[in-house]
Amino acid sequence: MDTLVDDIGSFPLPSQISRKVFDRAYVLARKALIDGKDLKTDDFLVKNFYHVILDSFRKKIEAGLDVVNYPQHYDIHKQFTEAIHEAMNKGTYVVEEKNAIIPEVHVINEKAKQLSEIYGQKISLRVCITGPMELYLKEIGTTPYKDILFMFAETVRRFAKNSILNTKYIKTEVVSLDEPSFGFQDVQADMDTIFDVMEKAFSFNGVVKQVHLHSASRIREVLEIENLDVVSLEYAASPRNIEVVSKKLLEKSDKSIRVGIARTDIDAIFAELYERGITKPSLEQIVENEETIKRRFLTAKTKYGEKLTFTGPDCGLGGWPSQEAAQLLLKRTINAVKFAKTS
Secondary structure, eight states: OOOEEOOOSBOOOOTTSOHHHHHHHHHHHHHHHHTTOOGGGOHHHIIIIIHHHHHHHHHHHHHTOSSEEOOBOSOTTHHHHHHHHHHHTTTOSOOOGGGOOOHHHHHHHHTHHHHHHHHTSOEEEEEEEEOHHHHHHHHTOSSOOHHHHHHHHHHHHHHHHTTOOBSSSEEEEEEEEEETTTTTSOOOOOHHHHHHHHHHHTOOOSSEEEEEESOOTTHHHHTTOTTOOEEEEOOSSOGGGGGGOOHHHHHHHTOEEEEEEEOOOHHHHHHHHHHTTOSSOOHHHHSOOHHHHHHHHHHHHHHHGGGEEEEEESSOOTTSSOHHHHHHHHHHHHHHHHHHHHO
């Protein structure tokens, strides 16, 4: 399998839309969809949610990604915990099937035919969902209550299942469960419980199943999850991550790997530029050059060979200063990989 370029998910809001307005629109859009309403009948939602999602998604497609994550503009925890809070009012942590929706996926699916015709290709979609362990940490803490952990896993499974599309115009290729705290701060559950929770969360079919981690400290345990295809790691800003993951380890567990090859840690990038006396950096200075990104890709490809099935930027781009900067990073990453493949 050739190495495909995807992205982790988050993306800056357009400059003309404030965070406060978008967040309000997001909450209203989600409620409207659950109630069976058409978002296009509400001018506020059309302007501040519907068109925002479509325009951002198009910017990602136009960058040249092989698999495009929906533009995650909303808080990665609140996107799912708000639905969980509604379920808690009814005495459970399991979100009802009809409420386990990602509004961005609905909008993209609704416009899939038009997008497919504009770009002359079937839309390959990636869906990121905050994982059960991360959500549990956010809502409950580190003390493990097994029955509640499994409720979080079932909720995540429902969000994933409802986001799997497969039509003439669009296909959900990847569903990724994001577990950024795993290996840094963990639920104090035994590994058998963690395995069972993750297996349940991943109990859906028809897509490549990724788990996105920021730390490789517990990678051997993660690789034992049977219902998992690809482990995704930061590499550009955390080069030590791939030192502990060998190709042999992946082969033994029958897993592939996604490696981030372009830095997205924007605060650290700005700090490094400031130390060099660059207080107002241009887009060209913020984004790494293609040669640097290409070198990382070749290092990872040499190490993993056919086991490197996905690559792209390290993490999401939600904190980046503009959509133009984020799109330039995507373009340079894609160009670097394409150049490396042909050179």
